[in-house]
Amino acid sequence: xxxxxxxxxxxxxxxxxxxxxxxxxxxxxxxxxxxxxxxxxxxxxxxxxxxxxxxxxxxxxxxxxxxxxxxxxxxxxxxxxxxxxxxxxxxxxxxxxxxxxxxxxxxxxxxxxxxxxxxxxxxxxxxxxxxxxxxxxxxxxxxxxxxxxxxxxxx
Numbered sequence: 001x002x003x004x005x006x007x008x009x010x011x012x013x014x015x016x017x018x019x020x021x022x023x024x025x026x027x028x029x030x031x032x033x034x035x036x037x038x039x040x041x042x043x044x045x046x047x048x049x050x051x052x053x054x055x056x057x058x059x060x061x062x063x064x065x066x067x068x069x070x071x072x073x074x075x076x077x078x079x080x081x082x083x084x085x086x087x088x089x090x091x092x093x094x095x096x097x098x099x100x101x102x103x104x105x106x107x108x109x110x111x112x113x114x115x116x117x118x119x120x121x122x123x124x125x126x127x128x129x130x131x132x133x134x135x136x137x138x139x140x141x142x143x144x145x146x147x148x149x150x151x152x153x154x155x
Contacts, residue, residue, distance in 0.1 A: 007147075011038070011115060011148065012039070013036060014038075015151075016035065020152065022101075027101040028103035033082040035081060036079065036083075038077055038078035039077055039078070043119055043145055045121055046121070047121060047122055047123055048071060048120045049072035050120060051079070051116065052132050052135065053113055054066065059105065067084065067092060067099045067115075068132050068135055069088070070124045071087050088124070088127070090129060090130040091129050104154060108155075110153070110154040111152065112150050115151075117146060118145075120144065121142050121144050122142050124139060124142075126138060
């Protein structure tokens with residue numbers, strides 16, 4: 001059983017508040033560009049960060065992953081809007097590398113989009129294209145702490 005990874009790491013976005021609606025600009029109904037994210041209080045020993053955006057409300061067995069990002073250097077404290085390409089991008093459940101924003105089925109209600117940030121003790125050591133599950137399997141023993149911010153969206 002994996003351990004808890006609690007700490008002081010905190011992630012925020014100027015685009016939306018925790019629990020608030022994600023602006024259309026960052027969704028399939030807009031420019032579909034990733035929101036700016038920033039974080040503070042990375043623990044000593046952090047060598048890299050990884051980030052996953054996942055929608056557990058999608059009507060699929062395991063939800064739906066919208067973004068997998070890793071190889072983010074330890075000194076990094078933000079990802080600018082649309083800035084994921086500066087790091088290693090994994091594959092979303094759309095089957096593409098890079099960010100693919102919220103796109104819940106019309107009329108399916110409000111979905112929650114969790115941006116999970118992981119501070120890692122060692123580099124991921126993988127090329128592009130990992131899925132969420134592949135990345136989680138690689139980083140599970142490397143996670144020092146994790147944090148998350150959730151936004152909502154509906155159509």
